[in-house]
Amino acid sequence: xxxxxxxxxxxxxxxxxxxxxxxxxxxxxxxxxxxxxxxxxxxxxxxxxxxxxxxxxxxxxxxxxxxxxxxxxxxxxxxxxxxxxxxxxxxxxxxxxxxxxxxxxxxxxxxxxxxxxxxxxxxxxxxxxxxxxxxxxxxxxxxxxxxxxxxxxxxxxxxxxxxxxxxxxxxxxxxxxxxxxxxxxxxxxxxxxxxxxxxxxxxxxxxxxxxxxxxxxxxxxxxxxxxxxxxxxxxxxxxxxxxxxxxxxxxxxxxxxxxxxxxxxxxxxxxxxxxxxxxxxxxxxxxxxxxxxxxxxxxxxxxxxxxxxxxxxxxxxxxxxxxxxxxxxxxxxxxxxxxxxxxxxxxxxxxxxxxxxxxxxxxxxxxxxxxxxxxxxxxxxxxxxxxxxxxxxxxxxxxxxxxxxxxxxxxxxxxxxxxxxxxxxxxxxxxxxxxxxxxxxxxxxxxxxxxxxxxxxxxxxxxxxxxxxxxxxxxxxxxxxxxxxxxxxxxxxxxxxxxxxxxxxxxxxxxxxxxxxxxxxxxxxxxxxxxxxxxxxxxxxxxxxxxxxxxxxxxxxxxxxxxxxxxxxxxxxxxxxxxxxxxxxxxxxxxxxxxxxxxxxxxxxxxxxxxxxxxxxxxxxxxxxxxxxxxxxxxxxxxxxxxxxxxxxxxxxxxxxxxxxxxxxxxxxxxxxxxxxxxxxxxxxxxxxxx
Numbered sequence: 001x002x003x004x005x006x007x008x009x010x011x012x013x014x015x016x017x018x019x020x021x022x023x024x025x026x027x028x029x030x031x032x033x034x035x036x037x038x039x040x041x042x043x044x045x046x047x048x049x050x051x052x053x054x055x056x057x058x059x060x061x062x063x064x065x066x067x068x069x070x071x072x073x074x075x076x077x078x079x080x081x082x083x084x085x086x087x088x089x090x091x092x093x094x095x096x097x098x099x100x101x102x103x104x105x106x107x108x109x110x111x112x113x114x115x116x117x118x119x120x121x122x123x124x125x126x127x128x129x130x131x132x133x134x135x136x137x138x139x140x141x142x143x144x145x146x147x148x149x150x151x152x153x154x155x156x157x158x159x160x161x162x163x164x165x166x167x168x169x170x171x172x173x174x175x176x177x178x179x180x181x182x183x184x185x186x187x188x189x190x191x192x193x194x195x196x197x198x199x200x201x202x203x204x205x206x207x208x209x210x211x212x213x214x215x216x217x218x219x220x221x222x223x224x225x226x227x228x229x230x231x232x233x234x235x236x237x238x239x240x241x242x243x244x245x246x247x248x249x250x251x252x253x254x255x256x257x258x259x260x261x262x263x264x265x266x267x268x269x270x271x272x273x274x275x276x277x278x279x280x281x282x283x284x285x286x287x288x289x290x291x292x293x294x295x296x297x298x299x300x301x302x303x304x305x306x307x308x309x310x311x312x313x314x315x316x317x318x319x320x321x322x323x324x325x326x327x328x329x330x331x332x333x334x335x336x337x338x339x340x341x342x343x344x345x346x347x348x349x350x351x352x353x354x355x356x357x358x359x360x361x362x363x364x365x366x367x368x369x370x371x372x373x374x375x376x377x378x379x380x381x382x383x384x385x386x387x388x389x390x391x392x393x394x395x396x397x398x399x400x401x402x403x404x405x406x407x408x409x410x411x412x413x414x415x416x417x418x419x420x421x422x423x424x425x426x427x428x429x430x431x432x433x434x435x436x437x438x439x440x441x442x443x444x445x446x447x448x449x450x451x452x453x454x455x456x457x458x459x460x461x462x463x464x465x466x467x468x469x470x471x472x473x474x475x476x477x478x479x480x481x482x483x484x485x486x487x488x489x490x491x492x493x494x495x496x497x498x499x500x501x502x503x504x505x506x507x508x509x510x511x512x513x514x515x516x517x518x519x520x521x522x523x524x525x526x527x528x529x530x531x532x533x534x535x536x537x538x539x540x541x542x543x544x545x546x547x548x549x550x551x552x553x554x555x556x557x558x559x560x561x562x563x564x565x566x567x568x569x570x571x572x573x574x575x576x577x578x579x580x581x582x583x584x585x586x587x588x589x590x591x592x593x594x595x596x597x598x599x600x601x602x603x604x605x606x607x608x609x610x611x612x613x614x615x616x617x618x619x620x621x622x623x624x625x626x627x628x629x630x631x632x633x634x635x636x637x638x639x640x641x642x643x644x645x646x647x648x649x650x651x652x653x654x655x656x657x658x659x660x661x662x663x664x665x666x667x668x669x670x671x672x673x674x675x676x677x678x679x680x681x682x683x684x685x686x687x688x689x690x691x
Contacts, residue, residue, distance in 0.1 A: 023087070024061040024073045031089035036072060037129070040141045041513055042084040043184040050079045052158035052181065057084060059148055059172055067151040067172070069144035076513070083514060085188075088141050093128055094119055096140045100579060103310035103661065104131065113313050113661055135220030135577050138187035142576045145185065146323045148172040156181075169340055171323040187574045189516055193218055194569060202565040210561065216309050219568065220577020225305070226525050227561070229583060232301060233532060234557040236294045240539065240550035243286055247279045247547040284544040284601035285636070291540040291594040292640045296647035299587070303650035306581040307657055314581055322430045324423060342426050351436075355421045359440060362414050366448050369410065373403040373452060377465075400472035407448050414444050415526070431584070438585045441530070446593075449534050453542060454600075461607050463545060470538065470546040478556050481531070522575040528564065529586050536590055540597035544604055598640055602633040 023036055044053060057075065062068025070092050076083035097104070098116045105123045106112040114122065124130040128137065149169050156164040156176070163179040166172065176182040197218055200211040210231050216224035306312035327342035376399035384396060422437040456466045535553050543549040605611060606629045615625050648655070 022074050024057065024071075026072065026089050028089065028091050031091050033090070036087050037137070038074070038085045038087055038188055038513070039138045040086040040145070041184075041186045041188055041516065042086060042182060043186070044082040044084065045180055045183055046082050048082065048181055049158035052156065053079060053084065055157045056176065056181075060084070060086060060145065064147070067149045069141075069148050071141060071144055082183075085513065086141055086145070088137060088144070090128055092144060093132060093137060093140055094125075096143055097132065097136075100140075100143070101314045102136070102579060103307075103313050111307060111310055111657060111661070113665055133217040133220075134190060134193065135187075135216070135218060135223075136579065138574075139220060139576055139578055142185065142187070145173050146171065150175075169329050169338060170326075174323040184521070184573075186516065186521075187576055188513065189574050190218075198565075198569050202562045202569065210565075212305075213308075219574070221309065221311055221580040222525065222577045223568070223575070224309070224577075225302070225580060225583055226528060227565070228301070228305060229298065230528075230532065230557065230561055230564070232298055233294075233536075234554065234561065236290075237539075237550055237554040237557065240286065240290055240543065241554045243283065244543065244547035244550045247283060251279045279547070281605060283547055284605045287540050287543050288598050288601055288636055288640060289643070291536075291597050292643050293647070295587075295591055295594050296644055296649070299582075299649045300647070300651055302582045302587070303654045307654050309579075311579045311581045312654075312658060313661060314579060321428045322433060324433075325426060325428050327426070342428070347425050347427070350425050355425065355440065358417065358421060359443065362410070362417070362444055363447050365410060366407070366444075366451055369403060369406045370452050370455065372406075373399055376402065397468070397472055400469055401476060403452065404473060404476050411445065411448055414448075415441055418444070430578070435585050438526075438589075441526070442533070442585070442589050445530055445533065446537070450537055450541065457542070457545075457600075457604055457607065463607065466542070467546050470542055470549065474538065474546075474549060474552045478552060481556060481560070516573065519571070519573045522568065522572040524575070529583075533586070533589055533593070537593050540593055541600040542604065544601055595637075595640070598636050599633060602629055602636065 026032060042056075044056075053075065057073045059067070060069050060071050060073045062070070064070050070089070072087040072089055074085040074087070075081065076085060094114075094116055097114050102114055103111040104114045107121045107123060109123075112122075119125050122131070132140070148171065150166040150172055152168050154166050155161060156166060156179075158164075159179060159181065166175060173182070173185070197211065197214050200214060210227055212224055212228050212231070215227055303312070321339055325340055325342070327340035329338065330341040331337070332339050332341070380395050380399055384393065418437060418440040421440065422433060425436060427433040427436060453466060453469060456462055456469060535556075539549050539553060606625065620628075650658075
């Protein structure tokens with residue numbers, strides 16, 4: 001083993017605390033460096049014995065063939081402390097870069113799938129801080145920690161059984177977390193980079209523009225894609241917002257000036273602030289076309305980002321199983337590796353007999369809440385009519401507000417249940433786990449947020465009530481969001497002591513590391529995506545009824561960008577962020593809502609009071625109106641499909657680059673096979689037979 005040189009520069013403080021030999025050693029000459037970069041902090045329970053800490057450090061630094069992570073470890077202040085700092089040697093970073101399928105800049109300045117054997121032909125290969133982003137280096141460390149497996153049945157030193165018992169091929173990191181030995185695994189902040197990013201991001205005076213490349217480099221792919229989508233979505237809200245303001249304030253309402261007014265005409269007169277027939281049609285058609293063009297253009301932007309960030313060639317199918325995966329130990333028939341195996345039929349059985357019925361129960365609770373909303377709505381309306389007082393007018397909004405609170409509480413409970421259900425289904429790949437988990441939440445979210453609106457629109461056919469419900473949803477949501485995302489973060493940062501507020505630059509590095517670990521964990525982007533999806537649904541499905549939907553959403557999102565950025569940088573631990581090629585199942589969810597918007601807007605247009613009045617004056621029967629509506633709906637669906645076909649999912653230059661990489665990968669594989677066959681031809685017959 002070759003001894004590790006003492007780190008210099010900005011990372012030297014940690015070494016000076018405990019001596020130059022405190023970092024674990026590496027045997028590979030190319031991995032010996034004078035500059036070791038701490039990447040990840042592992043926080044242990046305070047009661048952990050030094051013997052246990054020593055064993056954990058030995059497993060982290062052990063070779064991959066021995067079940068370790070082949071990383072560099074530092075004990076922090078001493079072996080009795082509750083902290084382990086982890087870094088990554090050069091060869092480990094490069095090996096996992098190839099395993100993940102990341103693309104990097106080749107010597108001809110084109111993006112190419114990284115190959116460890118061809119590593120010398122890639123740019124910046126001798127400088128890992130330029131070759132890989134900070135987020136990629138930290139994710140690689142987490143990837144290797146998750147890949148640690150016990151090679152045989154054994155016991156963790158210093159931990160009594162059964163907590164300390166390890167079975168073969170069990171994830172060591174997950175076992176230590178379940179046993180309470182490891183409290184937290186956190187990527188470390190770089191204060192200088194974070195300060196510079198904050199000045200570019202949430203501290204800038206302009207309301208527009210985000211440093212997406214810097215966000216991707218520091219926080220990683222999943223975070224960067226969310227903010228890129230939020231940025232693009234907010235920009236795309238300007239056209240519908242301008243149209244909504246124009247319709248609301250400049251387009252006159254329809255007037256029915258017949259001599260003797262019927263009750264329905266008087267009802268229409270009471271709601272003359274509704275859009276006229278022409279504005280209904282303009283808003284409905286515009287919403288359908290806008291949602292289609294927006295999603296198709298976003299897919300093109302997403303493809304361009306995946307190329308720019310080197311993530312459009314990711315490989316996960318043949319990687320190690322996710323840490324939570326369990327099953328009978330066996331040989332994977334595809335990879336030939338020994339790993340836990342779990343039959344697909346068992347997973348499908350759990351989905352069909354457990355997950356689906358539980359989801360159905362929660363959907364039933366949504367229906368019960370909807371029934372309660374109608375009952376209270378009718379009760380309050382009768383009370384208001386009976387009193388005839390203006391003081392009881394605000395009470396008309398209480399059922400809607402109460403139902404909104406009910407749906408939010410039910411949604412929070414269901415998300416925890418959905419996570420437990422997906423865990424029990426035992427998915428092998430992380431992407432499959434995320435897909436099923438997100439799908440469960442999306443089904444419930446759609447039903448929970450839009451069932452009442454659809455029932456009001458298509459069964460009760462009560463457009464005034466639908467408009468009132470939409471206004472309540474948007475206003476309450478705006479108030480709650482602005483309070484939780486602007487006021488609360490400000491109060492937390494202003495009056496509560498942050499992790500590093502009392503630290504000075506000359507304080508020991510260990511104190512700074514411990515301060516970072518004291519922040520709460522980042523809750524993830526699930527709630528943020530759900531919020532955007534619900535927004536998109538209100539806009540694409542029902543904005544023809546309430547044209548001010550887009551302006552209200554635009555105002556909310558302009559502050560959302562800055563507040564989300566501020567919370568991520570200031571109030572939470574830095575999250576691990578996996579390299580991703582797109583938004584995953586969220587993109588599919590937005591596309592499904594875009595398709596449903598065609599049917600929704602067509603029928604809303606048909607059921608609007610003013611259109612009903614015009615069809616009655618024209619003498620059209622209900623069957624004729626139905627046929628016309630179906631024809632219009634199919635025509636608009638065809639227009640939507642033609643638009644989607646005419647706008648390619650990726651720009652031509654991205655398609656060409658992707659095909660070029662596939663071609664080069666195929667040629668490299670052919671050369672590798674030819675080289676391998678030549679080596680076999682030179683071997684003696686006994687060696688070929690494996691004797």
